[in-house]
Amino acid sequence: MSDVVICEQDFDVGEQYAQVCALAPRAGAVVFFVGLVRDLYDSQNSDETIEFLELEHYPGMTESLCQEIIDQARQRFPFDRARVIHRVGKIHASEQIVMVVVASRHRDNAFQAAQFIMDYLKTRATFWKKEVGVKGEQWLDRKESDLSASLRWENNGPELE
């Protein structure tokens, strides 16, 4: 089972849980984060409806970056197993878009590693989101709040290169 999966298909959290547990038999804690497409309104014109998000990525570089982020997280918060799944292509409201799971001996490392992975994934991994609506489409910018979320780890241990 690969640690990083970038795909168009949806994923089954129950199935992922079973797989991770099987691969981390000594784990005492499993933390999941699942990101959903929250609401589909135009972020600049809130009365306009968005039909779906379109996600693209840089094949090859994205997988390497996600693996690098997992490896960095493991150095800081040792764990038994982690996995990232990120969907690309067309994704509608309420659908699952991303999953991070970490299995470790104790819960602290699982919680922290999952948060670290997610924070860095949002600011470093080469994904781009486009909102598509009846009146047009627009690429989304990285949010300042996401940037600060990843920066909080910088003064507290080894940094990503």
Added chain:
Amino acid sequence: MIGCVIAGCLMIRVLLFANLRDVAGTNQVELPLDNMTHVRDLLTGLSAHVPLELIEVLSDESAMVSINQKYAGWDAPLVDGAEVGFLPPVSGG
């Protein structure tokens, strides 16, 4: 292209993503390395192949850059056969 191979000319492959690709109207451009030595020199080489608007968008150097799928800077040196990505701010997750 055949002429280039015969002349032994060195090539760079530029990849464009998201809004940069939309502005360019293409997702990749192959360029002879010529006298370009650093990433920022690519803007000159690109100008013959893409709309002027892309050069304008890139010229403030706010896009991130990758060389052979690793993050790099605008002052990074170019090497033969390099794959250079111009990357708008990422928005995954």
